[in-house]
Amino acid sequence: MVTIKDIAARLQVSPSTVGRALSDDPRISAATKKKVAEVAKEMGYVANLAARMMRGASSNLVGFVIPDIRNGFYATIAHALSKCLQSAGFQLALSETEDDRMAELQSVRELASANVAGIIIVPTAKPHRETVRLLKLSPHVQLLRRHAMIGDQWFGIDDTQALSEATAHLAQLGHRRIAYIGGTDELPTGAARLKGYREALPSGEPEDAALVHLGAPGAIEFGRDATRRLLSLAKRPTAIIAGSVQVTHGILQELTTQGVRVPDELSVVGFGDEPGFSWWGPGLTSIGLPVSDLATACGLWFIHQIKRNAVQSTNYTSVSQATLIVRGSTRRHGAPAKSSARSATHGLTV
Amino acid sequence: MVTIKDIAARLQVSPSTVGRALSDDPRISAATKKKVAEVAKEMGYVANLAARMMRGASSNLVGFVIPDIRNGFYATIAHALSKCLQSAGFQLALSETEDDRMAELQSVRELASANVAGIIIVPTAKPHRETVRLLKLSPHVQLLRRHAMIGDQWFGIDDTQALSEATAHLAQLGHRRIAYIGGTDELPTGAARLKGYREALPSGEPEDAALVHLGAPGAIEFGRDATRRLLSLAKRPTAIIAGSVQVTHGILQELTTQGVRVPDELSVVGFGDEPGFSWWGPGLTSIGLPVSDLATACGLWFIHQIKRNAVQSTNYTSVSQATLIVRGSTRRHGAPAKSSARSATHGLTV
DNA sequence: CTGAAAGCGCTAACAA
DNA sequence: TTGTTAGCGCTTTCAG
Secondary structure, three states: OHHHHHHHHHHOHHHHHHHHHOOOOOOOOOOHHHHEEEEEHHHHOOHHHHHHHOOOOOOOOEEEEEOOOOOHHHHHHHHHHHHHHHOOOEEEEEEEEEOOOOHHHHHHHHHHOOOOEEEEEOOOOOOOOHHHHHHHHOOEEEEEEOOOOOOOOEEEEEEHHHHHHHHHHHOOOOOOHHHHHHHOOHHHHHHHHHHHHHHOOOOOOOHHHHHHHEEEEOOHHHHHHHHHHHOOOOOOOOOOEEOOOOHHHHHHHHHHHHHHOOOOEEEEEEEOOOOOOOOHHHHHHHHEEHHHHHHHHHHHHHHHHHHHOOOOOEEEEEEEEEEEOOOOOOOOOOOOOOOOOOOOOOEEOO | OOHHHHHHHHHHHOOHEEEEEEHHOOOOOOHHHHHHHHHHHHHOOOHHHHHHOOOOOOOOOEEEEEEOOOHHHHHHHHHHHEEEHHOOOOEEEEEEOOHHHHHHHHHHHHHHHHHOOOOEEOOOOOOHHHHHHHHHHHHEEEEEEOOOOOOOOEEEOHHHHHHHHHHHHHHHHOOOEEEEEEEEOOHHHHHHHHHHHHOOOOOOOOOHHHEEEEOOOOOOHHHHHHHHHOOOOOOOOEEEEOOOHHHHHHHHHHHHOOOOOOOOEEEEEEEEEEEEOOOOOOOOOOEEEHHHHHHHHHHHHHHHHHHHHOOOOOEEEEOOOOEEOOOOOOOOOOOOOOOOHHHHHOOOOO
């Protein structure tokens, strides 16, 4: 390994001179700098990150702490972020919590001790105190979910508006028994979505408590179970709204398994816009989220923060709007089945 | 930040004693070890990785270099690996190449200079020489795709067998004009899959060169285009086989858009088993891959390698078998349409 | 403009 | 069984 000393020896100058030249210190003459640069390249010098880090510099690593990368939602975000950060010389360190606060703490601990440049996190429902403390030690930003105790650096979605729009769409189509399956209201996003659903209900409240199922938003199984329960109700709902990507998958699986005719028997609104939602049955009406743009915005802002001052990041929150993508899975309540084959499939955005 | 010295001062012992106690050195008395451990926990001591690394240790980071995390295939692998590595105290550093060899080189460079413990890579078609050189400097393993020049540490799938089985399935159903859309044969996987397809064709060769489309395996758009071309052929194929996950998505999208009736007009075999494939139209017959198990096996082996000797990893290759999952999208060629409940579920199209 | 020297936190050889 | 000492490669005073 070529060190700063080797270059110094070769050039007959002191190591510190080389160090300064390499970091473009104004006190070093242009001539020396040029020579140093040349020799450095020639010898294939690569700065030793470990040594730099020991001197207080942070690594080029950005921690990315999320529930589960298999969720297309987070994968999209990871991709956008990775691209964004990579172009600025940063690497993404992936940590999955599976919504377990201890796993989250563990991850954040490791990231902190690895001297990461910053952390981008989708926090669990109740982050550990220590997690919060550690986060505050380095630049960080919350994604999607926001906890006040962690701070006001947040990039997210207007969850209430999103669900409200979806619910209003169904209400407008004459639906009254509208069910909702979503993440627990212990999560900020879960609570906000539930709120949007409630507010947009024609009656202001679900007709029936049995129409609302809250649970683990990351579990497909939960979506299936909840759907199964709804379908076995004496008075079935006429429409279902999903409150998370994985729940949507669960709902679609169960409906397919049971052979429920959509939208004849039941209208469905999904969450997110995964590949596949457009070609599910008659095309899934879904809540479209600008995930990729959100992530890119977050990444850009984050890089800016890291570079500008290594100290305290200023507060900043950004809220993106969701858009309802209307496809074939929602229809006026009680309307007769249309026989147009594929016309509704291609979703126009409302 | 709590250092080894702080603990030493508190305990009135020397820093090296603490260091040894912490690393469970046999020369330290049990009593001292216990005291040190207690105080360490109490003070919230976290070893400084940077300092360790400067002493030659490698970081707890494992580079994970793949084309695109949005591909469910890789997301699944990332998840399994992350879980596996996390339990051994390692972190995954995500790098996306988008199948660009220069991006790949860039990533590997950064990882190497960050002193990663190892690299798990899905190489591009033609890795740069420098990439290969760098890889050889640290423990590494190839996933799925294998290049001899990189080495013989490889965990993959029997691609030839997989495609062969899929093709044979269709041939057995009486299909003769079987089309294949897959990744370029410049990729090891692309070549192997094409080989499997060819070998299992009843005639040993595709009837028509126009039935084979090779391209970027990661591009949904490529899958769509190829499908469009196949459908516009004067003599359409009676079956299509996909050679990658994203291509499968493209095929399904295009078939849905054009309202092609599957399996009446056309039989389809997908690649991989994404959520959604099971509920696409009549259920997609697909090549199921033990991705998660593969990744876990790879992770376990890798940890073992890293821990056992930090030097040269021994050669090892593991080949997993794919399994054909037969659902509703394949049918005997020319067979009359069944009026099964399933196909009625989602209307007539698709 | 450049050099010498101290130390970041840790480990490992060398003493005791 | 423990302490002392000397660096790892780099930055950063403090002196020239």
